[in-house]
Amino acid sequence: MMKxxxxxxxxxxxxxxxxxxxxxxxxxxxxxxxVTSSFATRWLGTWLPAGWTTxxxxxxxxxxxxDDILIVTFQVVFAVVALAGLLGVPAAYALARREFPGKRLVxxxxxxxxxxxxxxxxxxxxxxxxxxxxxxxxxxxxxxxLVPTVPFVILVMVPFIEQIxxxxxAAARVFGAGTFRLFIHILLPLLIPxxxxxxxxxxxxxxxxxxxxxxxxxxxxxxxxxxxxYAVFAAGxxxxxxxxxxxxxxxxxxxxxxxxxxxxxxxxxxVTRAKQQTAN
Amino acid sequence: xxxxxxxRPPAFERIPLGQRLAANGxxxxxxxxxxxxxxxxxxxxxxxxxxxxxxFEPKKGDWLAxxxxxxxxxxxxxxxxxxLWLALPVTIINLVVAVPVALQVRHMRWQRVLTTILVLPxxxxxxxxxxxxxxxxxxxxxxxxxxxTLHLVSEPVKLVHNYWGVMLSLVITGFPFTFLLILSYxxxxxxxxEQAAATLGANARRRFWHVLxxxxxxxLAITFCLSFVQAFSVFPSAVLLGxxxxxxxxxxxxxxxxxxxEYDYSMASAVAMVMAFxxxxxxxxxxxxxxxxxxxxxxGAKG
Numbered sequence: 001m002m003k004x005x006x007x008x009x010x011x012x013x014x015x016x017x018x019x020x021x022x023x024x025x026x027x028x029x030x031x032x033x034x035v036t037s038s039f040a041t042r043w044l045g046t047w048l049p050a051g052w053t054t055x056x057x058x059x060x061x062x063x064x065x066x067d068d069i070l071i072v073t074f075q076v077v078f079a080v081v082a083l084a085g086l087l088g089v090p091a092a093y094a095l096a097r098r099e100f101p102g103k104r105l106v107x108x109x110x111x112x113x114x115x116x117x118x119x120x121x122x123x124x125x126x127x128x129x130x131x132x133x134x135x136x137x138x139x140x141x142x143x144x145x146l147v148p149t150v151p152f153v154i155l156v157m158v159p160f161i162e163q164i165x166x167x168x169x170a171a172a173r174v175f176g177a178g179t180f181r182l183f184i185h186i187l188l189p190l191l192i193p194x195x196x197x198x199x200x201x202x203x204x205x206x207x208x209x210x211x212x213x214x215x216x217x218x219x220x221x222x223x224x225x226x227x228x229x230y231a232v233f234a235a236g237x238x239x240x241x242x243x244x245x246x247x248x249x250x251x252x253x254x255x256x257x258x259x260x261x262x263x264x265x266x267x268x269x270x271v272t273r274a275k276q277q278t279a280n
Numbered sequence: 281x282x283x284x285x286x287x288r289p290p291a292f293e294r295i296p297l298g299q300r301l302a303a304n305g306x307x308x309x310x311x312x313x314x315x316x317x318x319x320x321x322x323x324x325x326x327x328x329x330x331x332x333x334x335x336f337e338p339k340k341g342d343w344l345a346x347x348x349x350x351x352x353x354x355x356x357x358x359x360x361x362x363x364l365w366l367a368l369p370v371t372i373i374n375l376v377v378a379v380p381v382a383l384q385v386r387h388m389r390w391q392r393v394l395t396t397i398l399v400l401p402x403x404x405x406x407x408x409x410x411x412x413x414x415x416x417x418x419x420x421x422x423x424x425x426x427x428x429t430l431h432l433v434s435e436p437v438k439l440v441h442n443y444w445g446v447m448l449s450l451v452i453t454g455f456p457f458t459f460l461l462i463l464s465y466x467x468x469x470x471x472x473x474e475q476a477a478a479t480l481g482a483n484a485r486r487r488f489w490h491v492l493x494x495x496x497x498x499x500l501a502i503t504f505c506l507s508f509v510q511a512f513s514v515f516p517s518a519v520l521l522g523x524x525x526x527x528x529x530x531x532x533x534x535x536x537x538x539x540x541x542e543y544d545y546s547m548a549s550a551v552a553m554v555m556a557f558x559x560x561x562x563x564x565x566x567x568x569x570x571x572x573x574x575x576x577x578x579x580g581a582k583g
Contacts, residue, residue, distance in 0.1 A: 020385075029422055034415055091316035115505075225408075
């Protein structure tokens with residue numbers, strides 16, 4: 001809109017762009033440092049490594065037993081995605097379509113796990129799961145990861161379902177569709193884009209969810225991010241490049257899904273929810 | 281005017297229970313939210329109260345022994361100050377910087393490119409950011425190399441394994457989070473209001489202080505709370521990038537050690553409860569202060 005062209009305003013704009021540029025530059029520098037290091041033969045006290053190699057990837061793959069870890073990661077992640085969808089989407093449908101006494105309470109119940117940070121509720125949750133003999137295995141990790149993701153699916157889906165006209169469903173009823181046919185032929189096609197977006201975001205968040213997985217996983221149920229934490233934590237045991245190679249593998253497995261997700265959602269939605277659409 | 285017409289049978293005799301519930305919005309569709317609600321009660325509300333009660337059943341001593349231990353041992357109560365000393369400055373810096381940047385970015389064509397770039401550190405998570413920063417900010421890293429080449433410093437600045445490492449990692453992951461939240465609030469303010477102020481002769485500074493900031497206040501309060509709570513629960517970067525034995529022994533480390541190194545779940549629950557309480561206290565304080573400011577719509581009244 002109105003562009004202020006006084007010197008002060010221009011300086012201010014320049015300062016802001018300089019800051020943003022500086023931030024992005026450092027961010028990329030940080031990521032590039034990990035990637036460069038993972039391909040380095042030897043990198044000590046110089047701008048760039050002495051030579052390039054891919055052997056650290058093979059080393060990391062066998063040292064950290066990445067095939068096992070990747071299998072566990074994807075089992076956990078897809079179980080979380082499927083269960084979060086099964087629990088979250090019907091709940092979102094109910095909350096979008098019905099007004100009932102106690103709805104505000106239910107909404108509060110759903111928002112809370114997203115507001116309270118994972119490490120705060122993770123410790124009591126892990127305690128309960130250990131007492132119930134669920135933690136330390138895959139089921140504990142999946143259950144713990146569902147706590148923030150089910151509310152997330154609901155919060156993404158409610159505005160999406162609200163904007164589907166209920167008259168479409170009513171019309172299908174008038175033409176004699178039963179609940180099952182209504183669901184298969186009317187609701188499902190209309191819901192698919194929203195469900196897809198919500199579940200992709202859940203996928204990205206679950207791969208990167210460190211705290212809850214860390215607190216509930218045992219030796220056989222570590223996901224990639226937890227294994228990466230242990231590798232960084234025990235720095236010095238393995239070659240830096242090997243840890244960095246693992247970090248790159250983690251980065252790639254997260255970013256692929258992020259790229260897929262960004263085809264369907266606005267990046268801001270990873271943090272907030274569809275605010276932009278409702279605001280304007 | 282026959283009186284029989286007025287004498288109706290009581291309502292509950294005529295309408296079946298199912299229909300009366302449906303009239304209040306309770307039918308089969310509403311029941312669809314039950315599984316999710318029960319799940320959250322079982323795995324979020326119940327563990328919280330379980331932890332609360334467990335914290336009053338210490339391994340030894342009377343029911344307050346855990347809290348007495350926490351508040352008499354500086355190894356424990358010191359973590360509150362340590363964590364606040366990290367979380368409060370980071371939250372304030374992120375918020376103060378994010379507001380002007382968001383105000384500038386909202387009209388940009390390549391807003392989406394920037395938001396995509398800024399989503400990267402959030403998506404990658406704190407563990408990867410920690411590993412990247414160990415490389416990048418380390419004594420041999422590119423950051424120190426640039427500083428030394430530019431002759432800004434004579435020897436590498438120590439930026440990892442101390443307070444600054446954790447601080448910077450909280451900025452790298454926290455600033456994008458704060459920025460994206462604020463951007464969503466900023467774009468929700470009707471541009472007409474600012475145009476009206478400009479028409480009435482307010483310059484950029486007055487438009488900011490008298491129009492935009494009051495409208496942003498609710499959003500800022502919420503963003504502050506969310507960012508603070510995130511920063512206050514810092515864990516992996518405090519271990520990997522900080523000095524977890526000393527200057528960055530944050531409260532989550534104390535809770536983790538009690539649970540998984542001492543196997544004293546009762547004490548761990550007590551620490552977690554203290555952590556939750558401090559977060560709650562700050563959130564309540566911020567929302568209380570926010571109540572002193574403008575409350576009302578951020579959209580223009582009429583077109």
